[in-house]
Amino acid sequence: MIIETTPLPGLLRVQPDVFGDERGFFQETWHQRRYAEAGLDRQFVQDNLSWSRRGILRGLHFQNPGPQGKLVYVLQGEVFDVAVDVRADSPTFGQWYGETLSAENHRQLFVPEGFAHGFCVTSETALFAYKCTGFYDPGSEHSLLWNDPDIGIRWPLEQPELSPKDRQGRPLGDFPRDALSVW
Template structure:
């Protein structure tokens, strides 16, 4: 597995070694030893999530202020633009974002540590998105940053307005959000 720190070095791009031939392909999508070596610490994933979304659906930017979740994310069908925003006040990259195209074709994964908001927009007709989390979903601690916060200025690859859930339409600007130390 090739590991590449992104412009926010705590967010990692993971590229598996893919073995393919005329029959198809095989790759190891998860290996705890390799993930922990890449991240530099022990992680325990406690929940797997799977979503299906249509083109133009934007999910995020989500995080949990307590029971913070580290996420290992990938796409198994389609293509998304995946974003992580650093919400750690004491971090040198506080308020910065990083984005990456993840697709079934490129098989890339992204590690998003605790203390980050996460979101994605679907670029293909549809996309199936998988993510492992280091803590359980706790709706009472869930928060949402506005996808279009001008302070963040995320460069979403959108044609027009995205399709949002009610929760995502109510996202707060970074200046008004609950943050991590």
């Protein structure tokens, strides 16, 4: 397994070992001891699974209080996955990172606490999995505007399909400091 840093401190790109032959492949999606030895030492408390069709955009979500770190990956299909640093005093506050995750490339991203997270589906359908370091708390969830011009995410689609909650997302500049995480 290879764990690489990204331009945003704490956001990690993971390339798990994949063992394939003519029958298919085998891959560990999580092994606490191996991941810890490679530098990703977290305790996960909740696993989630999301199925979506092409053009769906989910996010950008974060929780405060009770932030969640997420180890995300795709079981079927392909997504463009995005993390935005919303840690108010971080040197990379308001910056984003995007990566294509797919069942083909087996990549994972670890999105640490203090980041907004979202993805859009670029294949016909996608089955998206994520492990969380904290429990989901709808009372502390916030939605960041998916196309906030001050952040400037270059999504691979122009008119995504959004949930009513995600259509109500706010620009990062509209969040009071106490709604954001601290680095």
